[in-house]
Amino acid sequence: MKSVLEVRHLKKAYQHGKETVQAVDDVSFQIHTGECLGLVGESGCGKSTIAKMVTRLESPDAGEIFLNDREITRVSGKALRTVYQQMQMVFQMPVDSFNPRIKLGEGIRESLINQGMGRREAKTKAWEYLEICGLDKTFADRYPHQVSGGECQRASIARAIAIKPCLVICDEATSALDVTVQAQIIKMLKRLKKELGMSYLFICHDLALVQEICDRVMVMQNGTIVEQGIPDDIIMRPREAYTKKLIDSIF
Amino acid sequence: MELTTVKATTIKIRTHKKQQDRIMIKLFIFLALVILLLLIAAFAAQLVPYDPYAQDLTIALKPPSQAHPLGTDRYGRDMLSRVMMGGQTTIYSALLLVGVITTFGTLVGLFCGYKGGKIDSFIMRVSDIFLAFPGMVFAIAVAGVLGGGIINAVVALACISWPKFARLARGQVLAIKNMPYISAAKLSGSRATKIVFKHILPNITGPILVTATLDIGTMMMELAGLSFLGLGAMPPIAEWGSMMSDGRSMLQTAPWVILAPGCAIFITVMLFNLLGDTVRDVLDPKTKKRPNRRRK
Numbered sequence: 052m053k054s055v056l057e058v059r060h061l062k063k064a065y066q067h068g069k070e071t072v073q074a075v076d077d078v079s080f081q082i083h084t085g086e087c088l089g090l091v092g093e094s095g096c097g098k099s100t101i102a103k104m105v106t107r108l109e110s111p112d113a114g115e116i117f118l119n120d121r122e123i124t125r126v127s128g129k130a131l132r133t134v135y136q137q138m139q140m141v142f143q144m145p146v147d148s149f150n151p152r153i154k155l156g157e158g159i160r161e162s163l164i165n166q167g168m169g170r171r172e173a174k175t176k177a178w179e180y181l182e183i184c185g186l187d188k189t190f191a192d193r194y195p196h197q198v199s200g201g202e203c204q205r206a207s208i209a210r211a212i213a214i215k216p217c218l219v220i221c222d223e224a225t226s227a228l229d230v231t232v233q234a235q236i237i238k239m240l241k242r243l244k245k246e247l248g249m250s251y252l253f254i255c256h257d258l259a260l261v262q263e264i265c266d267r268v269m270v271m272q273n274g275t276i277v278e279q280g281i282p283d284d285i286i287m288r289p290r291e292a293y294t295k296k297l298i299d300s301i302f
Numbered sequence: 303m304e305l306t307t308v309k310a311t312t313i314k315i316r317t318h319k320k321q322q323d324r325i326m327i328k329l330f331i332f333l334a335l336v337i338l339l340l341l342i343a344a345f346a347a348q349l350v351p352y353d354p355y356a357q358d359l360t361i362a363l364k365p366p367s368q369a370h371p372l373g374t375d376r377y378g379r380d381m382l383s384r385v386m387m388g389g390q391t392t393i394y395s396a397l398l399l400v401g402v403i404t405t406f407g408t409l410v411g412l413f414c415g416y417k418g419g420k421i422d423s424f425i426m427r428v429s430d431i432f433l434a435f436p437g438m439v440f441a442i443a444v445a446g447v448l449g450g451g452i453i454n455a456v457v458a459l460a461c462i463s464w465p466k467f468a469r470l471a472r473g474q475v476l477a478i479k480n481m482p483y484i485s486a487a488k489l490s491g492s493r494a495t496k497i498v499f500k501h502i503l504p505n506i507t508g509p510i511l512v513t514a515t516l517d518i519g520t521m522m523m524e525l526a527g528l529s530f531l532g533l534g535a536m537p538p539i540a541e542w543g544s545m546m547s548d549g550r551s552m553l554q555t556a557p558w559v560i561l562a563p564g565c566a567i568f569i570t571v572m573l574f575n576l577l578g579d580t581v582r583d584v585l586d587p588k589t590k591k592r593p594n595r596r597r598k
Contacts, residue, residue: 135488135490140489147482148486150487150505152504152505153500165490165491207486210490
């Protein structure tokens with residue numbers, strides 16, 4: 052199977068005063084076309100750091116990142132902007148991920164216009180994707196603080212998928228939402244995956260959600276991947292003590 | 303029991319709304335007064351009852367009368383005309399000054415805050431050096447080197463005042479630079495300039511605008527101060543600071559000569575400060591709580 056994203060020996064350390072915290076330590080993984088890879092672990096284990104490095108919002112200390120067999124570890128400027136046509140991200144805090152002074156519709160249009168699409172075409176495209184995500188046209192003219200968290204997250208997903216990326220990174224995309232909205236969003240993500248053939252890197256700390264949506268899951272602890280496999284296997288027959296602890300804490 | 307709570311809440315909401323309305327009314331009143339002042343200053347040349355530069359020694363140092371409401375100075379020039387004409391120089395120089403330092407300081411702050419790294423540290427150290435000098439002394443030194451003239455006074459004060467805005471803007475940029483919506487803008491493929499001017503700048507204008515409005519009064523005083531010391535506007539140009547300087551030897555014999563421009567400075571500075579305070583009440587999120595911000 053062709054891999055969309057390949058990460059090799061990724062490392063990242065942060066300076067905390069005099070202490071050095073190894074946030075991500077030698078992590079390697081692959082995401083195949085149309086696959087949903089889950090990444091679970093407690094807070095502070097380095098999940099979000101991986102997301103930031105893959106999206107190049109932060110630079111890794113060592114290691115390589117390949118997107119569709121093209122190395123993107125060190126690209127910047129114009130080359131990086133073309134990378135973002137294939138990779139998008141859905142953020143944890145939906146309301147914060149939209150500029151409070153810009154209407155949702157304009158936020159969605161921005162990436163389309165940056166790609167060279169005309170304003171009018173971008174406008175109808177934004178409406179189209181809002182509708183795919185279960186919101187009607189009127190939401191395009193609202194400000195982020197005028198909609199609920201769930202609606203905002205739908206708009207955020209519409210923004211991510213509007214330019215048809217092949218990889219979407221969901222960094223705790225549902226953890227700020229309540230349970231019923233969470234279920235709706237997950238259902239929608241599953242549908243979109245099937246319809247548009249996208250791959251997901253699904254970062255989460257809820258194993259039940261992972262079981263619902265992911266094809267494969269990796270368990271992270273202190274910056275390293277301790278276990279990986281099919282969600283059902285991991286949950287039913289965890290090998291590592293840490294994974295057991297994680298499962299016990301949920302069920 | 304429950305009913306009283308409901309009542310209390312209603313009263314609370316009502317008083318909050320009333321406060322909001324009161325602030326808006328205050329804003330409009332001060333804004334109207336400031337605009338009136340600006341208009342008088344702008345059209346001073348057409349509005350003045352006498353030529354502010356025409357000398358007539360036969361009526362020198364006359365106290366306020368029907369013909370000359372604010373009296374005349376030692377050359378027999380009408381004080382009211384001179385105060386109006388001086389307003390043009392003083393107010394518009396102060397506005398120009400504040401405009402220049404706000405724009406320049408904000409641009410520097412945006413650049414430093416967004417870029418970060420060595421160049422940011424360097425520029426901030428430079429601004430530290432500027433802030434380390436006592437402002438007025440430094441302005442006198444710069445104005446002394448540049449020579450007299452109102453434009454040179456503006457340049458001198460701009461030199462010492464921009465770091466304040468640069469620091470303010472930089473701090474604001476740093477506060478919102480790591481917000482998810484900035485990351486989202488990067489991910490949408492926007493260039494750095496677009497991110498800075500479309501996503502960051504509109505979100506930091508509030509505090510900058512408040513500081514700028516509050517600074518107009520201060521800058522006016524400092525400009526008048528430089529002119530008073532003979533480093534600003536050159537005679538015979540009417541300017542409040544230099545007019546006060548002219549009249550200071552006659553404080554006991556002809557107090558109106560110094561009182562007229564003095565009161566003009568007092569009223570104008572106070573008006574701009576009150577406007578600044580009100581603008582802060584309206585714009586500052588810390589003092590203002592927007593009800594129903596999030597729909598539940």
